[in-house]
Amino acid sequence: MTDRTVCTKTFPLNNGRSMPAVGLGTWQGGVGTKDAEALEASIIDALRSGYRLIDTAQSYGVEAVVGRAIRNSGVPRSEITVVTKFWANWHHDPAASLQVSLDALDIDYVDVFLMHWPFATTPAPEMRPLRKNESPTIVETWKLMEKLVGPRCRAIGVSNFTQKTLEEIMAEATVVPAVNQIELHAMNPNLKLVPYCQSKGIHVMGWSTMGGSGADNPILTHELFKGIAQKHGCSTGVVSLSWAVQRGVTVIPKSSSKARIEENIKLVTLDDEDMAKMNDAQNTVKRFRIADHITRLWMEMDGKPTLQGWTRVDFGWEDEQGNWLT
Numbered sequence: 001m002t003d004r005t006v007c008t009k010t011f012p013l014n015n016g017r018s019m020p021a022v023g024l025g026t027w028q029g030g031v032g033t034k035d036a037e038a039l040e041a042s043i044i045d046a047l048r049s050g051y052r053l054i055d056t057a058q059s060y061g062v063e064a065v066v067g068r069a070i071r072n073s074g075v076p077r078s079e080i081t082v083v084t085k086f087w088a089n090w091h092h093d094p095a096a097s098l099q100v101s102l103d104a105l106d107i108d109y110v111d112v113f114l115m116h117w118p119f120a121t122t123p124a125p126e127m128r129p130l131r132k133n134e135s136p137t138i139v140e141t142w143k144l145m146e147k148l149v150g151p152r153c154r155a156i157g158v159s160n161f162t163q164k165t166l167e168e169i170m171a172e173a174t175v176v177p178a179v180n181q182i183e184l185h186a187m188n189p190n191l192k193l194v195p196y197c198q199s200k201g202i203h204v205m206g207w208s209t210m211g212g213s214g215a216d217n218p219i220l221t222h223e224l225f226k227g228i229a230q231k232h233g234c235s236t237g238v239v240s241l242s243w244a245v246q247r248g249v250t251v252i253p254k255s256s257s258k259a260r261i262e263e264n265i266k267l268v269t270l271d272d273e274d275m276a277k278m279n280d281a282q283n284t285v286k287r288f289r290i291a292d293h294i295t296r297l298w299m300e301m302d303g304k305p306t307l308q309g310w311t312r313v314d315f316g317w318e319d320e321q322g323n324w325l326t
């Protein structure tokens with residue numbers, strides 16, 4: 001490995017603040033007491049090794065751990081960007097949901113509060129998936145979110161939105177989303193959506209940029225990426241993160257290993273040839289949408305496969321013929 005330095009790059013947000021190029025993800029399935037202790041230790045390791053961005057969500061069940069780690073890290077809260085997200089069952093009342101996050105995190109404010117997915121459900125305990133045009137729609141929820149911007153919520157944004165769903169809310173919005181957090185890796189590079197967001201002043205964060213934790217993960221194992229990694233003396237994981245950051249995207253790799261946490265924030269500079277190969281890997285290796293395989297969220301509705309009531313066309317991922325639009 002070559003000697004690389006910690007990435008301190010930041011990107012501007014449309015609220016006048018900025019966001020680090022590399023942060024730590026905190027999704028890890030369930031959390032027992034042991035896992036919570038390990039997660040707290042890994043967040044503290046990350047903050048002490050230079051990370052200044054933590055990505056979490058209500059649905060990860062770890063906000064309390066994230067808040068505790070921030071307090072115990074010794075790094076001032078003012079230096080850390082905290083992103084959290086509210087789940088579908090809160091679309092009718094994001095203000096109440098913000099309070100849930102602030103209480104769980106036990107911090108005074110969140111830096112960015114995201115609508116986790118465009119789909120909504122009825123409130124808990126029922127949590128019945130709603131169709132795209134049923135109330136609360138994304139526009140109704142976004143209008144409620146706009147009222148949250150202030151000292152306890154510095155910016156609002158969305159996650160898993162496309163040009164189609166962004167246009168739907170922007171037609172009515174007075175606040176442009178600061179962030180759109182999307183699945184982004186070389187099998188699903190979003191070559192159209194990223195520049196679209198950037199043209200609107202919406203900063204893109206990528207999730208599962210190393211391909212996530214599934215067993216068959218070409219991002220870490222395919223010869224194409226191994227070749228680029230070898231050339232730069234780094235791991236395939238770092239190749240993927242570097243490629244995304246060079247496209248102006250913030251990455252939030254998750255790792256439970258101290259060594260990999262330290263490695264993931266030390267990026268390399270890819271040349272034009274590497275970037276072109278990465279951008280084209282959806283054609284030369286394969287095209288793959290991780291969201292298609294989150295089996296617990298897929299269900300049939302009105303005779304069609306839906307992710308919690310939304311079809312791929314509703315999301316704006318594909319047209320009626322199945323062509324990818326992102």
Ligand SMILES: NC(=O)c1ccc[n+]([C@@H]2O[C@H](COP(=O)([O-])OP(=O)(O)OC[C@H]3O[C@@H](n4cnc5c(N)ncnc54)[C@H](OP(=O)(O)O)[C@@H]3O)[C@@H](O)[C@H]2O)c1
Nearest residue numbers: 025026027207208209210211212213237253254255256260
């Ligand atoms: N907005 C959304 O809907 C959404 C959806 C999914 C995820 N997210 C966010 O995005 C974050 C990242 O996504 P993710 O956790 O799904 O996937 P990821 O960060 O792409 O990959 C995590 C996996 O890669 C392994 N890993 C970490 N560093 C590595 C390296 N240098 N080399 C090889 N393997 C490495 C980890 O294992 P070890 O732990 O053993 O290192 C873990 O299994 C999440 O934690 C979450 O905060 C958001």
